[in-house]
Amino acid sequence: GVSADETAQGPGVLPEGFGDRGGEEVELLATVKAVRSKNLPEVTDEWVQEVSEFETVDELVSMLRHNMNEMAKATARNDFQDRVMMDLAEDLSLDLPQSLIDTEAEASIHNLAHRLQEQGIGLENYLQITGQSQEDFIADSKTQAIRTLKTRVLLEGVAKVESIEVNDDEVLEAVSALASQAEMNPDELFRQLESDGRLDTLSDDILRRKALEAIMSGVVAIDEDGNTIDLEPAPADSDDDNDFDSDEAKLESDSDKEVEESPEE
Known part of the structure; x- marks a missing residue:
């Protein structure tokens, strides 16, 4: 790892669209200004x-x-x-x-x-x-x-x-x-x-x-097995879980169709 105020160097490629140099292989140089960690609280009922x-x-x-x-x-x-x-x-x-x-x-x-x-x-x-x-x-x-x-x-x-x-x-x-x-x-x-x-x-x-x-109102979403996918929002007082896979949806109509931060020592 690299500590604060240390420098890291290595090869890299500029992203496409980076002016006329997009895709160009370059030598990258970076100085670490600080290293921090998150102190997460214990998740309890209290x-x-x-x-x-x-x-x-x-x-x-x-x-x-x-x-x-x-x-x-x-x-x-x-x-x-x-x-x-x-x-x-x-x-x-x-x-x-x-x-x-x-x-x-x-x-x-x-x-x-x-x-x-x-x-x-x-x-x-x-x-x-x-x-x-x-x-x-x-x-x-x-x-x-x-x-x-x-x-x-x-x-x-x-x-x-x-x-x-x-x-x-x-x-x-x-x-x-x-x-x-x-x-x-x-x-x-x-x-x-x-x-x-x-x-x-x-x-x-x-x-x-x-x-x-x-x-x-006349269109339904179905999965690959032909089962209807419920995409309607749940009632405000409902805690039911609804399982579905949006990637499997296809068309069919009725007519056919938060934390505290502290410096790391």
């Missing part, structure tokens, strides 16, 4: 009572297992929905104007650049890191734009056929949820959205979500 609302270790473990289960299930559910919508969008024959595709792609690139900027990353650096050329990036953005537009048309069509509507209470509920996430006053956020003309956009998002729910 410790659990001190740091949580639970009384025993078993209760805490049960809660953690349940939460991890639900997180995995939510990930699988979102992946499944994405696959369903991707398949449906690909099957949708739709002649989209090139100007509409370009506008959607430009908006997507602008949004990505804005998110990267918030993290201190430029778009050119992002392309280098991901190993993409500007031409490939733009082409991929247009492909994604087509899929996005098709999905939007599909969801709005389902909403129309199923007579799905959005009422004022649903908009207010969505504004309240957004305000909670942004730690804002709901009334203030409502006025801001109204002033910016974004309430209609929010309403459209709710409409498409409801249409997606309508579609997914």
